Amino acid sequence: MALDLFLEELRRPAAGEARQQRLYRLLKQAIVDGRLGAGLRLPASRRLAVDAGMARNCVLHAYQQLLAEGFLVADRGGTRVASLPTPSRLPPLVPASGVLSRRAATLSASSRGEPTLPFAPGVPDLNAFPWPLWSRLLQDAWRAVGARHLAYAEVGGEPVLRQAIASFLGARRGVVCTAEQVFILPGAQAALDACARLLADPGDLAWVEEPGYPVARNTLLAAGLTVQPVTVDGQGMAVPDALWRERPPRLLHLTPSHQYPGGSVLALERRLAFLARLVPGEHWLIEDDYDSEFSHARPLPAIQGLRPEAPVVYLGTFSKLLYPGLRIAYLVLPRWAVDSFGQALGELHRGGQAVEQRALARFLDNGRLTRHLRTMAPIYRERQQVLRAALVLYFPGARIAGGDAGLHLVLHLPGRAPDTAIVAAAAGQGVAARALSRYSADGPGDNGLVLGYGMAEAAIIPELVRRLSVAAAQAEMA
Numbered sequence: 001m002a003l004d005l006f007l008e009e010l011r012r013p014a015a016g017e018a019r020q021q022r023l024y025r026l027l028k029q030a031i032v033d034g035r036l037g038a039g040l041r042l043p044a045s046r047r048l049a050v051d052a053g054m055a056r057n058c059v060l061h062a063y064q065q066l067l068a069e070g071f072l073v074a075d076r077g078g079t080r081v082a083s084l085p086t087p088s089r090l091p092p093l094v095p096a097s098g099v100l101s102r103r104a105a106t107l108s109a110s111s112r113g114e115p116t117l118p119f120a121p122g123v124p125d126l127n128a129f130p131w132p133l134w135s136r137l138l139q140d141a142w143r144a145v146g147a148r149h150l151a152y153a154e155v156g157g158e159p160v161l162r163q164a165i166a167s168f169l170g171a172r173r174g175v176v177c178t179a180e181q182v183f184i185l186p187g188a189q190a191a192l193d194a195c196a197r198l199l200a201d202p203g204d205l206a207w208v209e210e211p212g213y214p215v216a217r218n219t220l221l222a223a224g225l226t227v228q229p230v231t232v233d234g235q236g237m238a239v240p241d242a243l244w245r246e247r248p249p250r251l252l253h254l255t256p257s258h259q260y261p262g263g264s265v266l267a268l269e270r271r272l273a274f275l276a277r278l279v280p281g282e283h284w285l286i287e288d289d290y291d292s293e294f295s296h297a298r299p300l301p302a303i304q305g306l307r308p309e310a311p312v313v314y315l316g317t318f319s320k321l322l323y324p325g326l327r328i329a330y331l332v333l334p335r336w337a338v339d340s341f342g343q344a345l346g347e348l349h350r351g352g353q354a355v356e357q358r359a360l361a362r363f364l365d366n367g368r369l370t371r372h373l374r375t376m377a378p379i380y381r382e383r384q385q386v387l388r389a390a391l392v393l394y395f396p397g398a399r400i401a402g403g404d405a406g407l408h409l410v411l412h413l414p415g416r417a418p419d420t421a422i423v424a425a426a427a428g429q430g431v432a433a434r435a436l437s438r439y440s441a442d443g444p445g446d447n448g449l450v451l452g453y454g455m456a457e458a459a460i461i462p463e464l465v466r467r468l469s470v471a472a473a474q475a476e477m478a
């Protein structure tokens, strides 16, 4: 009976799969599911070939493969199904809720799955990317490397790039470090994950900015840390004294040069106050300097440079300077932590990308970078100005924040339709604003929109803002 049903299934027409492969797959599945029970004798190959309308060789090969894999056994009586655990002994395959870990459930709940359309924050102008230069640097790098560069990379990354980053940071961000202190990782997210695992333990407390970068919050949560949102005002993270006394952090994640998303700059007094509190072995401050390359005002130098021996880890990425898909970011550790961090990192993470890293080192050298920045800075400055002007026109009276650096602005819309509703309506108009309220960990935050202008050409910005205002009106009427 079971065999008849199986033969019926086998005879059903099936396009796109070789017969031998199909026989092998169906037979194996029927055995695993228990539809063909242990000891059942299979038809002789010649008969099955006639029954199923296939060449005998195909049947022989399928049987041989399943014999070799242990699903079938052969004896004098012919070919039989092997005696294997039956499904009644296997767990039931009923998808239950909570199939992933509790951490994964937290991450899925905050997933926004938002499209990358104009106004999506965090993306530079990929059309203005210096294609010819970058492809030439990659080709040169491929010509210069040997077989050893295809192996796992040295912990920390390619020495030439570590050196180039150390010089670049010294010149542009006031970071005081040597190449050995620089550790290259595949993106800021991976770098944050490494910090969460190597600088703190599960259950330790991490302070994050409120509102803040959801990816940082989620990465710390996923590494088992307890996250404490700390409110940000116009001068960056504002820490009440009592919080330092009662809930001191093991880890602090800050975006001091250009707070994400609000755009404030952490005031010098607050920088010094943090430095005065930080004790090696007790605290770590992660200085996430994710977008200060494109500064429209004079940026404050990095906190790291104020006291290079403090427990501060400087974090930078090439996602804005070049392109996010490059996945190259870096951490700068204090000198006293370099050896132990490097050893532990080597166990957690295997590096690669030698060719891209060597090409990037040459991009940072020889004034190429300066030329690229000189080309891009006025483009972004203009987009920012056009965006501001359009927002003033279409959202009269609304407060606009940020924009001294980086590639995004915040439009505050208190008392207007919920920002999530505006965002949903705007997506229908091909505009990808982000809802400010979703950047808060403690329930919905301020109502407003986060608008990235990296990808939006100046000429189309007024039209995009007009569409946004239509979306806001639609959301208000809904």
Ligand SMILES: Cc1ncc(COP(=O)(O)O)c(C=O)c1O
Pocket: 121, 122, 186, 187, 188, 189, 190, 213, 255, 260, 288, 290, 317, 318, 319, 324, 327, 328, 329
């Ligand atoms: C605060 C912050 N850090 C880091 C990043 C991105 O880094 P990466 O692309 O290297 O993961 C972003 C991107 O928007 C960001 O906002």
